[in-house]
Amino acid sequence: MLTSQRQTIILDLLRRDGQVVAKSVAEEFNLSEDTIRRDLREMSAQGLLKRVHGGALPLSPDLPDFSTRRTVSSEEKRSLGAYAAGMIRPGQTIFLDGGTTTAEIVRHLPRDFAFTIVTHSPTISGELEHHPTAEVILIGGRLYKHSMVATGASAIVAISLVRPDIFFLGVTAVHPAHGLSTGDFEEATIKRHIAQCSVETYVMVTEEKLDTVSPCHVVSLSAISGLIVAASVPDERLKPYRSAGAAILKT
Amino acid sequence: MLTSQRQTIILDLLRRDGQVVAKSVAEEFNLSEDTIRRDLREMSAQGLLKRVHGGALPLSPDLPDFSTRRTVSSEEKRSLGAYAAGMIRPGQTIFLDGGTTTAEIVRHLPRDFAFTIVTHSPTISGELEHHPTAEVILIGGRLYKHSMVATGASAIVAISLVRPDIFFLGVTAVHPAHGLSTGDFEEATIKRHIAQCSVETYVMVTEEKLDTVSPCHVVSLSAISGLIVAASVPDERLKPYRSAGAAILKT
DNA sequence: CCGCCTCATGCAGGAAACTGCCCGAATATG
DNA sequence: CATATTCGGGCAGTTTCCTGCATGAGGCGG
Structure with a gap:
């Protein structure tokens, strides 16, 4: 050299x-x-x-x-987003949660076949404005400004009417014993409901969320199809999650 | 980092x-x-x-x-937006249509008292993220990407559940005889429905929209509460609209 | 072949930068 | 006025930086 x-x-x-x-x-x-x-x-x-x-x-x-693209997304989140987007198959219906982690999926969505995106986040739907092949279903409701997602009874009702093939869930904390949790009670309820309506639920997890707990329980690890984590996360840290019955997908 | x-x-x-x-x-x-x-x-x-x-x-x-940059908001639109925002009273429920003209209202919304904004546009709701006092109700549905608004039966159903005090309607064309019209059939249906559900309906009209007609009829002039036009528009051009029974509000 | 030179490289040690924590002060909020 | 945030400065631990120096690999002339 x-x-x-x-x-x-x-x-x-x-x-x-x-x-x-x-x-x-x-x-x-x-x-x-x-x-x-x-x-x-x-x-x-x-x-x-x-x-x-x-x-x-x-x-x-x-x-x-x-610069705008880079603002919030770390390399780790980017790789998670790309991996998650790669799981999508033609014709499927995908529910995208709000939040910066799932927003990263949008930037890697396939553009060579058609599928349907359902979301209760106006931010996510906004990013899809120029996507060529994605059909977008927006879930309405009272807007919870902190995380910019629709909430309330009407959102629950609207969600009940769809049956997504995959739900990409975003949470603030993941713990082997306490499962998945987030900061707001209403939001947690919505997330739980979406998971119940969906065939599969996957959670993108950045390393700093592992082994933490937030106030509001969403679902237990056994209720989801798998965790998506970066390849850089050591197996040692993931062991308790495997023991708890969670499938682990590494990017 | x-x-x-x-x-x-x-x-x-x-x-x-x-x-x-x-x-x-x-x-x-x-x-x-x-x-x-x-x-x-x-x-x-x-x-x-x-x-x-x-x-x-x-x-x-x-x-x-x-945020204004992408829409290239003219001075005219800005004055219309400011005027419309000034019509809002504490506690009222306001329905905001999609489109760049109504988006201008958002930027002038009062910040010293509370009110409720209903919209079927994720773009509009996104701009309200940092508004301190506005309660936001998002109408969901199938997203019509061209104008970025929720459409379809579920949007109609959701709209039926609110009764806004004022609906700020956006259209592409205004004509003394043919009334208000826009480019998409589905959108026109939605707009008509919102107008029917609302106590009052006002239309912000920039001068170049006067005396034009678009393919899809929304409502006639007699069905709305008034047109909002810039002060710079000569009375001469507005005369036919007054004759047709439309109230004219000048900024 | 040998001595000498050049240059890239690695290493050591002190300086500088970055970051997190802590505490008393300043500033909002009601 | 009481309480909760936020601020700024100082301190400590870590990382990164720079300087000077030693090593070793080539190149070159003698």
Whole structure:
């Protein structure tokens, strides 16, 4: 591996990801961080990138939609979203919960076949405006502004009328004994109801949600079809969940 | 997550929402509030934002609305929106149609008293996320993507259950003889139904819509409470509408 | 072949940056 | 006025950065 070659690759990484982290690049090349840092320093002096603490950023701030897309989604959430979207088959009806985690699914939805998305989140439905093949069913009701989803009796009634093939549930906490929970009572009730109406229910779980509990119980682990977790999560942490009867899907 | 990256994202959030709250940003990034506060302090020192208790605000009081940008709201629409919003009284229930004209009302809604907004447009409801006093009822149904409103039988049923004090109707064409019309048949049906369920119906009309006709009839002029037009429109053009029995409200 | 030079690399140690926690003060809220 | 947040500064632990130095691999002339 030649030095200049390595620097070209670093620039590629920068273009692709919008950032480079000295530590992870060093790991990737199996070199010391010092070497990478030297590279970054040098390239910064040549005006090829902008050096920042921890790594480097491109000189041009980013593509316009890149920043909005990036705002909330971590790499982990992105991989979960892509995996979940990959589970969808032509013609299926999918219920998408509200929240940033499930919103990530929308950005990876297939565009080469037709399916139906049901959601009680105006935010989610808004993101689907320009999707070419998705039929969208919006569930109405009283809008709970904190998480921007429709709630109340009318939402429950409307949900009862659909039978989704898959429900992608979003929660704030997952625990081996206490199951899935969230912060608002009304929301928890709605989520539970959707799960009951759906053939399968999957939960996207970022690592920091594991082994935590929120005030309002949604459903137990045995009631769902599986947890979707990032491949980077160690098996050790997932063991209690397997024991509790939950299927684990790793991205 | 690099520190400098986080700060640019905070600026994005600021542009998008017009404010940032230290606590919620901290949650979003999974970092302590201290760190976010430090960021805000630092950026404030750099003159990138204005630090306030609880979070930060953009320096320029309100740059030409981020949300407005995509709709290119003219001065005319803005004045119509402000006038319509001024008609709302405390405790009333208001039905907002979809479309860019009625969206302009949202931006001028009073913030010093409570009222209820009913809408079948996820876009409209999305804009109300940060409104402090508005209770929002979302009407669900099959999403008609072209104009981003819920349609279909279930929407009709849901609409029947409310009785708004005022319906702000949006149409594409207004004509003295042919009344109000729009481009889609299903949408026209929905609009007619909402008008029937409402105590009063007002239509915001920009000048270029006058004396035009679209394919699908909504209601006749006699069925509505009044047209809202900009003060700049000459009385001469409005005469036929007065003759047809329509009340005219000038901004 | 040998000595010398250059250069990339890794390592050590001190400096700087980042982050979380804590506490007394300042600020909202009712 | 009482209470709850939020703020700012200070402290400690960790990470990242930079400088200087040693090593080792090549290149080159003698």
